[in-house]
Amino acid sequence: MSYESPVWGAVAKTHINKLESARNKIARQITKAPWFVRNKQIRKELKLTPILDYFKKLAISFFHKLDNSTNTAIAEIPKYDPLQPKKKRRPRTLLINA
Numbered sequence: 001m002s003y004e005s006p007v008w009g010a011v012a013k014t015h016i017n018k019l020e021s022a023r024n025k026i027a028r029q030i031t032k033a034p035w036f037v038r039n040k041q042i043r044k045e046l047k048l049t050p051i052l053d054y055f056k057k058l059a060i061s062f063f064h065k066l067d068n069s070t071n072t073a074i075a076e077i078p079k080y081d082p083l084q085p086k087k088k089r090r091p092r093t094l095l096i097n098a
Contacts, residue, residue: 008055019051 008019024039033042042048066074 016052023048023051 008016024042027042027046027048028037028039031042031046069075
């Protein structure tokens with residue numbers, strides 16, 4: 001899931017909610033928590049950060065490595081201008097809105 005994290009950061013909130021829901025179900029099954037234990041409590045006990053925060057952390061690392069790359073093909077890519085595509089959701093705008 002974290003392999004394409006810069007892309008996941010640009011998806012709609014509904015898709016992030018689906019990922020959170022799946023992670024909550026998996027965490028509940030792993031911990032064998034009863035039905036009356038809240039998901040918030042399970043996440044707190046397991047020290048799980050929200051998925052969007054996790055994606056932001058990975059995206060920061062990814063774009064930092066991309067900007068500092070010595071690869072000539074990557075160096076030829078034009079620098080990102082956040083003001084250019086105002087109507088499109090771009091993965092790097094996740095970092096600007098953070």
